[in-house]
Amino acid sequence: MRAWLLKQGKDEALITRALFLFDKTVGDTSKSIYDRNMAVYGQLRYGVDARLEAGENTQTVFLIDWKNPENNHFAIAEEVTVLATNAKAYDKRPDIVLYVNGIALGVLELKRSTESVAKGIRQNLDNQKKEFIEPFFSTVQFLFAGNDTEGLRYGSIKTKEKYYLSRKEKRFF
Numbered sequence: 001m002r003a004w005l006l007k008q009g010k011d012e013a014l015i016t017r018a019l020f021l022f023d024k025t026v027g028d029t030s031k032s033i034y035d036r037n038m039a040v041y042g043q044l045r046y047g048v049d050a051r052l053e054a055g056e057n058t059q060t061v062f063l064i065d066w067k068n069p070e071n072n073h074f075a076i077a078e079e080v081t082v083l084a085t086n087a088k089a090y091d092k093r094p095d096i097v098l099y100v101n102g103i104a105l106g107v108l109e110l111k112r113s114t115e116s117v118a119k120g121i122r123q124n125l126d127n128q129k130k131e132f133i134e135p136f137f138s139t140v141q142f143l144f145a146g147n148d149t150e151g152l153r154y155g156s157i158k159t160k161e162k163y164y165l166s167r168k169e170k171r172f173f
Contacts, residue, residue, distance in 0.1 A: 001063065001102035004073050010061060018050040018061035026138045033128065036138045037157050044103070044141070064100055075099040086131040094127065106142040113149040120145030121153065121161045128157060
């Protein structure tokens with residue numbers, strides 16, 4: 001994230017302040033995961049308002065370039081190990097994590113054709129529990145579960161299984 005912001009021409013001190021404020025939002029355990037995720041969404045969509053010193057004007061630091069999507073840095077990682085927040089719980093490994101400018105924005109759970117997509121949805125929901133890797137989902141905006149027979153279903157954090165949506169394609173033939 002820092003390297004991407006520097007490439008955008010942002011001042012190092014302003015970057016440090018904006019990232020501090022973003023990290024503070026991401027890690028604010030006084031809020032529920034849902035409220036924390038909504039606050040993160042606001043900063044991702046509308047930028048982080050930061051000022052270097054008291055009395056100075058606030059500057060907005062955009063963590064994602066929405067006007068020029070190709071200007072962002074996209075990355076995909078397989079089998080990302082995330083340490084459990086509870087020492088008695090197991091670490092978790094989402095199948096695929098989608099990153100934009102270093103921020104985890106999407107998680108995919110992929111299943112064999114012999115396993116239901118519902119199993120992937122339930123796995124996403126279990127991973128969001130406090131005893132597992134709930135803090136990891138503070139920045140995640142998209143959750144996907146799929147297999148090669150049932151297709152892909154999607155939702156956001158804390159979306160109940162029955163509310164996951166199926167991806168539909170228009171067929172032109």
